[in-house]
Amino acid sequence: GFKMNFKRPFYYEIPNENGIMQFYKILYNADFTEIIPTENAPEITQSDIDELLDNFDNIELWKEKFPPNSYTFKGFVISNIFNVTDDQSISNIKTALIGEEKRQNKGFMKDFHDIFRSLLGLKDIKVGFSIYNEEDDKFERVYGTGMTSFLLNDLESKPCTNVLCSASYNTLLKDKNFYSVSDVDKYYDLTQGKAPQYKTLKDQNIKSAILAPIANDKGLLGILEIVSEQPKLLNSINANKLNDVMPFIVKSVERSKSEEKNLIEAIIQRECTSIHPSVRWRFEKEARQFIKDQLNGKEPTFNKIGFENIYPLYGQIDIKGSSEARNFATSQDLTIQLNEIKSIVEKATQIENLPIYEQFLFEINRFLKHLKLHFQVDSEQQINSFITHEIDPVLQHLIAIEPLKEHVQNYFNSIDKKVGILYHHRKNYDDTIALINKEMAALLDKKQKDAQAMYPHYFERFKTDGVEHNMYIGESITKEESFNPIYLFNLRLWQLQVMVEMENAFYLMQSNFPVSLDVASMILVFNQPLSISFRMDEKQFDVDGTYNARYEIVKKRVDKAFIKGTTERVTQKGKITIVYSQKQDEAEYIRYIKFLQSKKYLDDDMEIVELEDLQAVTGLKALRVSVLYQKGNNNKEFYTYDDLMKEIKS
Numbered sequence: 288g289f290k291m292n293f294k295r296p297f298y299y300e301i302p303n304e305n306g307i308m309q310f311y312k313i314l315y316n317a318d319f320t321e322i323i324p325t326e327n328a329p330e331i332t333q334s335d336i337d338e339l340l341d342n343f344d345n346i347e348l349w350k351e352k353f354p355p356n357s358y359t360f361k362g363f364v365i366s367n368i369f370n371v372t373d374d375q376s377i378s379n380i381k382t383a384l385i386g387e388e389k390r391q392n393k394g395f396m397k398d399f400h401d402i403f404r405s406l407l408g409l410k411d412i413k414v415g416f417s418i419y420n421e422e423d424d425k426f427e428r429v430y431g432t433g434m435t436s437f438l439l440n441d442l443e444s445k446p447c448t449n450v451l452c453s454a455s456y457n458t459l460l461k462d463k464n465f466y467s468v469s470d471v472d473k474y475y476d477l478t479q480g481k482a483p484q485y486k487t488l489k490d491q492n493i494k495s496a497i498l499a500p501i502a503n504d505k506g507l508l509g510i511l512e513i514v515s516e517q518p519k520l521l522n523s524i525n526a527n528k529l530n531d532v533m534p535f536i537v538k539s540v541e542r543s544k545s546e547e548k549n550l551i552e553a554i555i556q557r558e559c560t561s562i563h564p565s566v567r568w569r570f571e572k573e574a575r576q577f578i579k580d581q582l583n584g585k586e587p588t589f590n591k592i593g594f595e596n597i598y599p600l601y602g603q604i605d606i607k608g609s610s611e612a613r614n615f616a617t618s619q620d621l622t623i624q625l626n627e628i629k630s631i632v633e634k635a636t637q638i639e640n641l642p643i644y645e646q647f648l649f650e651i652n653r654f655l656k657h658l659k660l661h662f663q664v665d666s667e668q669q670i671n672s673f674i675t676h677e678i679d680p681v682l683q684h685l686i687a688i689e690p691l692k693e694h695v696q697n698y699f700n701s702i703d704k705k706v707g708i709l710y711h712h713r714k715n716y717d718d719t720i721a722l723i724n725k726e727m728a729a730l731l732d733k734k735q736k737d738a739q740a741m742y743p744h745y746f747e748r749f750k751t752d753g754v755e756h757n758m759y760i761g762e763s764i765t766k767e768e769s770f771n772p773i774y775l776f777n778l779r780l781w782q783l784q785v786m787v788e789m790e791n792a793f794y795l796m797q798s799n800f801p802v803s804l805d806v807a808s809m810i811l812v813f814n815q816p817l818s819i820s821f822r823m824d825e826k827q828f829d830v831d832g833t834y835n836a837r838y839e840i841v842k843k844r845v846d847k848a849f850i851k852g853t854t855e856r857v858t859q860k861g862k863i864t865i866v867y868s869q870k871q872d873e874a875e876y877i878r879y880i881k882f883l884q885s886k887k888y889l890d891d892d893m894e895i896v897e898l899e900d901l902q903a904v905t906g907l908k909a910l911r912v913s914v915l916y917q918k919g920n921n922n923k924e925f926y927t928y929d930d931l932m933k934e935i936k937s
Contacts, residue, residue, distance in 0.1 A: 312369045320362035328357040415512035452482040466498040469522040494518040497526045508540045595818045597761030601811040609752035616712035624709040715801035724750040742774040790914045807858035812867040851897040865910040
């Protein structure tokens with residue numbers, strides 16, 4: 288005959304009388320049986336055996352080869368049943384902890400509760416976690432679906448000394464031993480409610496608990512919390528059953544912490560030092576080489592990453608007069624604050640005729656006069672220093688005087704708690720700048736997706752007093768050999784059109800800003816290809832070479848340049864300014880302007896102006912043309928800047 292051994296145990300899940308799942312392993316011994324073929328049994332050939340070997344799951348085939356009632360079984364079978372709940376629970380914990388996306392899995396915590404109920408043989412228990420933040424010596428909640436912490440209750444985090452008494456703190460954090468409480472109410476009464484862990488547990492109607500430190504050689508990682516609403520159900524004896532599962536929980540938390548660290552690093556990189564998708568391939572190539580060198584025993588270095596023969600594009604939508612607007616807002620706030628202080632000190636003089644009050648009034652009046660006549664850069668610092676070091680201590684004295692108490696209290700209520708100053712007009716200004724930057728950057732980012740779909744290129748933007756952006760396009764960036772100058776011309780036209788759209792978007796939302804501000808838009812054209820390289824220390828690309836550095840100089844200074852022979856700035860509100868140096872650039876952009884004029888994006892008042900010489904840069908010119916504004920996205924009426932201002936103010 289053909290011998291085949293496929294003996295294996297069978298496992299059964301059977302709930303006990305309390306509804307707790309128990310796991311059983313059953314072994315069958317059929318050594319004392321005989322299998323005798325009847326006269327109806329078909330002959331089994333080698334061909335039949337070969338066919339059956341490849342069709343274990345084909346029931347119909349097996350019934351064909353071994354028809355029902357064709358064999359007789361004689362003898363007896365011995366079965367052995369073992370309770371393997373502990374072993375199976377440990378295995379289930381390992382399996383559950385290995386799973387991905389545990390925090391997003393809605394069923395994870397329910398399954399985890401059931402596993403611990405089986406392991407401990409207890410139905411009335413709940414499981415929670417808290418993570419230990421060593422840097423701040425705090426316990427923190429684990430984020431995720433169904434995750435809870437009974438030590439923190441409803442709080443997100445809490446200092447360890449406010450969560451544990453000194454004894455439990457030492458047991459868990461220093462000795463890394465289990466801390467069990469068999470009767471919460473008893474120990475709450477013994478400590479008169481002063482031990483924080485007993486109070487927190489009692490507030491949640493918890494009667495017994497086991498706190499198990501999740502710790503490795505480096506220290507505490509977190510706390511496993513098992514609690515019950517029945518006293519004495521959890522205790523120091525059954526706590527020892529956790530010894531078999533804690534190593535797996537430790538490994539899982541270590542892995543989670545590592546994954547979280549990587550995620551945080553990824554977020555920081557994405558938000559702060561992002562590697563643009565267009566050049567990521569180059570960084571990945573270098574990183575792979577780094578790993579390869581490391582594995583081969585070489586001294587790995589991250590080589591310089593650069594791109595040659597690429598064309599730069601630069602644009603900005605700048606908030607006009609932002610410095611003057613901030614100075615005006617600061618002057619208004621300081622004037623209000625000083626007048627309020629002056630009023631209090633004058634009343635104080637009537638109550639206590641002290642010469643020092645007169646000296647304060649002299650200083651206040653001097654500052655008020657200074658603010659009215661000429662606000663300077665250091666004015667804010669001088670006045671804030673005067674208020675902080677000389678006035679505030681006096682006000683703390685005056686608030687105790689009954690006739691002045693309400694007045695002084697009202698003054699302190701008007702001071703912003705975060706910045707410690709009267710922050711009204713300045714807040715409106717800061718909020719306006721932040722809102723402008725947010726909206727303009729969001730629009731630019733949205734439009735950039737369309738531009739990348741046309742042809743991949745490097746893009747970065749910055750928020751200052753407005754939004755500026757750099758783009759680089761060329762063969763070396765795109766990886767594949769597909770670059771053609773048509774993509775450069777297309778990107779330039781796209782940039783001009785988007786700048787016009789940003790102007791429109793700004794003025795349509797201008798009435799929503801706390802402070803009325805204007806913007807001026809500018810594009811810088813640089814027709815020569817250049818090279819850029821990534822500076823690891825600053826996490827950004829810079830241009831290479833002395834000649835290429837001229838481009839950076841122009842970028843930083845050109846928006847403040849004057850038209851030659853005048854005191855008029857080249858950038859103006861309501862206009863798009865295109866700065867260039869080559870005649871061919873002029874001809875190219877005139878074509879774009881005429882095209883956008885036909886689309887009613889731009890007015891018919893295009894002009895060409897010469898710029899005053901900048902340091903080390905001469906011969907710059909600019910095309911200027913007014914933007915036509917629309918009332919709304921679907922409105923076909925077009926406005927000049929002056930028309931729009933009249934409309935907004937009406």
